[in-house]
Amino acid sequence: xxxxxxIYDIAKxxxxxAATVSRALNNNPKISDTTRELVLQKAAEMxxxxxxxxxxxxxGKSYNVGVIVPRxxxxxxxxxxxxxxxxxNPQGYHVIICQSYEDPKTEGKKIDTLLNAQVDGVLxxxxxxxxxxxxxRILAKNIPLIFFDRRKDMQGVSSVVINDFEGAYKATKxxxxxxxxxxxxxxxxxxxxxxxxxxxxxxxAIIDAGLPFNEDWVIKTKSNRTDGIEATKTLLQLxxxxxxxxxxxxxxxxxxxxxxxxxxxxxxxxxxxxxxxxEPFTKFxxxxxxxxxxSPFEMGKMAAKVFLEQSNNESHVKMxxxxxxxxxxxxxxxxxxxxxxxx
Amino acid sequence: xxxxxxIYDIAKxxxxxAATVSRALNNNPKISDTTRELVLQKAAEMxxxxxxxxxxxxxGKSYNVGVIVPRxxxxxxxxxxxxxxxxxNPQGYHVIICQSYEDPKTEGKKIDTLLNAQVDGVLxxxxxxxxxxxxxRILAKNIPLIFFDRRKDMQGVSSVVINDFEGAYKATKxxxxxxxxxxxxxxxxxxxxxxxxxxxxxxxAIIDAGLPFNEDWVIKTKSNRTDGIEATKTLLQLxxxxxxxxxxxxxxxxxxxxxxxxxxxxxxxxxxxxxxxxEPFTKFxxxxxxxxxxSPFEMGKMAAKVFLEQSNNESHVKMxxxxxxxxxxxxxxxxxxxxxxxx
DNA sequence: ATTAAATTTGCAATCGATTACGCTATTACA
DNA sequence: TGTAATAGCGTAATCGATTGCAAATTTAAT
Numbered sequence: 001x002x003x004x005x006x007i008y009d010i011a012k013x014x015x016x017x018a019a020t021v022s023r024a025l026n027n028n029p030k031i032s033d034t035t036r037e038l039v040l041q042k043a044a045e046m047x048x049x050x051x052x053x054x055x056x057x058x059x060g061k062s063y064n065v066g067v068i069v070p071r072x073x074x075x076x077x078x079x080x081x082x083x084x085x086x087x088x089n090p091q092g093y094h095v096i097i098c099q100s101y102e103d104p105k106t107e108g109k110k111i112d113t114l115l116n117a118q119v120d121g122v123l124x125x126x127x128x129x130x131x132x133x134x135x136x137r138i139l140a141k142n143i144p145l146i147f148f149d150r151r152k153d154m155q156g157v158s159s160v161v162i163n164d165f166e167g168a169y170k171a172t173k174x175x176x177x178x179x180x181x182x183x184x185x186x187x188x189x190x191x192x193x194x195x196x197x198x199x200x201x202x203x204x205a206i207i208d209a210g211l212p213f214n215e216d217w218v219i220k221t222k223s224n225r226t227d228g229i230e231a232t233k234t235l236l237q238l239x240x241x242x243x244x245x246x247x248x249x250x251x252x253x254x255x256x257x258x259x260x261x262x263x264x265x266x267x268x269x270x271x272x273x274x275x276x277x278x279e280p281f282t283k284f285x286x287x288x289x290x291x292x293x294x295s296p297f298e299m300g301k302m303a304a305k306v307f308l309e310q311s312n313n314e315s316h317v318k319m320x321x322x323x324x325x326x327x328x329x330x331x332x333x334x335x336x337x338x339x340x341x342x343x
Numbered sequence: 344x345x346x347x348x349x350i351y352d353i354a355k356x357x358x359x360x361a362a363t364v365s366r367a368l369n370n371n372p373k374i375s376d377t378t379r380e381l382v383l384q385k386a387a388e389m390x391x392x393x394x395x396x397x398x399x400x401x402x403g404k405s406y407n408v409g410v411i412v413p414r415x416x417x418x419x420x421x422x423x424x425x426x427x428x429x430x431x432n433p434q435g436y437h438v439i440i441c442q443s444y445e446d447p448k449t450e451g452k453k454i455d456t457l458l459n460a461q462v463d464g465v466l467x468x469x470x471x472x473x474x475x476x477x478x479x480r481i482l483a484k485n486i487p488l489i490f491f492d493r494r495k496d497m498q499g500v501s502s503v504v505i506n507d508f509e510g511a512y513k514a515t516k517x518x519x520x521x522x523x524x525x526x527x528x529x530x531x532x533x534x535x536x537x538x539x540x541x542x543x544x545x546x547x548a549i550i551d552a553g554l555p556f557n558e559d560w561v562i563k564t565k566s567n568r569t570d571g572i573e574a575t576k577t578l579l580q581l582x583x584x585x586x587x588x589x590x591x592x593x594x595x596x597x598x599x600x601x602x603x604x605x606x607x608x609x610x611x612x613x614x615x616x617x618x619x620x621x622e623p624f625t626k627f628x629x630x631x632x633x634x635x636x637x638s639p640f641e642m643g644k645m646a647a648k649v650f651l652e653q654s655n656n657e658s659h660v661k662m663x664x665x666x667x668x669x670x671x672x673x674x675x676x677x678x679x680x681x682x683x684x685x686x
Numbered sequence: 687a688t689t690a691a692a693t694t695t696g697c698a699a700t701c702g703a704t705t706a707c708g709c710t711a712t713t714a715c716a
Numbered sequence: 717t718g719t720a721a722t723a724g725c726g727t728a729a730t731c732g733a734t735t736g737c738a739a740a741t742t743t744a745a746t
Binding site (some may be wrong): 057 | 700
């Protein structure tokens, strides 16, 4: 019931104007120390809280930032969001989270909603076939747009991604170092740059090692467990049979492992497996899965930092910043033939 | 560069007043159809978009709802949030997500920040020892407050939780039905109601079955894997040794399984294990873990619905609604002695 | 003491949308 | 035709905070 107290209430109580109160609260130097003290005291006493909406309307800044991800109930995106929040909250920003569910149409709608809500910036991890029009609408309004993890080729848009090529290269190189020579690859949706890059890294590592590259050993999946199982069934029927699988996704790698075991083959003795993303379950498995860590938390922080830079950039000089994080190979028992057990 | 068009721009272009434009856009019946058409057309043409901030300031409604969870990078809370969004977005609400990191002080701060941002409601999953003062500040402003999953005993506050007692009872009963008679319990932080309830359900099931209740078989953990391992070490040294473990958390259950296997005992033949929460990894394990599903998605939707009801409730009659969802037992191989293999 | 300079504070407009109230036309009815 | 009722639109205030400009007051300087 107690109506919120405004600066007018404080002004009335002290018999001064709201203007003076506002200035006092904002540490404006044109206010005498005595008045400032008086105001601050009264404000505390009256339990004053600034109305951000009014301030937002006046300043044109909402201190809200939109984040669009395919979904939040995945460890990767959850961690990215956590990184973003940790960086933006101390700066007074709130994060509005939207999910595109991998649907470009939904993505477009969410963008419009966010623009409508007067967000000060938009951080996006695109869907596999995002449309550029909605994204351009953001730029047209001169609102900072930043891509993370999954980017689109758009001029003037900054991005924070990991080096997927390098990650795949490391993973494949590791398998080669462990003595594998017939390395298969479970790939993903090629309309996403990340999967094209991972494929390239895989291929390059094989070529660099002087091993033959075999088209048949590359199978596209939807990056889930069941597709991993199906693809592995196909691979295991080949002759010669692959002696390693590098999967562009942990979930497909999981499926692969399950199928390999179902066929009574040993991992890593018969076939080694490496995944991608360092999803929590890869660590907890009875047979822990080697994988590539994408440091999602740092990615989120980085994306937020880029936004802040862009946002505070007074000059009208636009800049495009590309941050590429280095992925880390995590070796576990699914690919370590010289078994070194860790506690 | 292109300044946003306002209703004043439209008014000027049509040589009418902003008031008329506003009414036309809001489908006010006091406007002629011809004018309305004209305005709508011009608005579309000029690419008009309503400024939610101005509207929020005027109406006092921000159409933002705050959600506070211990953390977002867990499947459970991620799914709850997804449910909340799915229910609120269509109603025009945005969700601002905050993380308390299980720290009551942080929680208090986030509450103040949300209030400051003029949110229309706050949905909270409390920390283990939340302070009531910040929560009361929400109520003092007459802003709907809803608890989900983890509640505090506060008069007039609605909540959506699952029946933890029932879930634990079902899990324990299942173990008994499978022939176990010496069932241990890995518990959690007792300052959280959910863990007290789960313990009670466990105890009641044992008593109802006429089995002896043994204090030594109940061990408190921090609901993580390492604590699960430690607790299990203790349990396995007991004489007589338990023949089943019901863990109040999936992570502790995972630790238990790892320790049991490390000691070369068989699951479920020697010892059966049931967890709680249906975390994704429980399904993917080589030995899938039986667990209790909390339907987080539905919980989120339900919490959002309760908020909407409360928010649209014109009358000043306060009501307290308690929704209790029914948990579901998911039987997997970690507790199924009469092995029925699923593909 | 008088004027110039500096400090403090007030006035009023502004951000964009909404809405109670009231003023014109237009229509209805006798 | 005259009066009342109604439809349609404009005027202006409002939400709460901010800020350029001007006014008032104090301080400094001569």
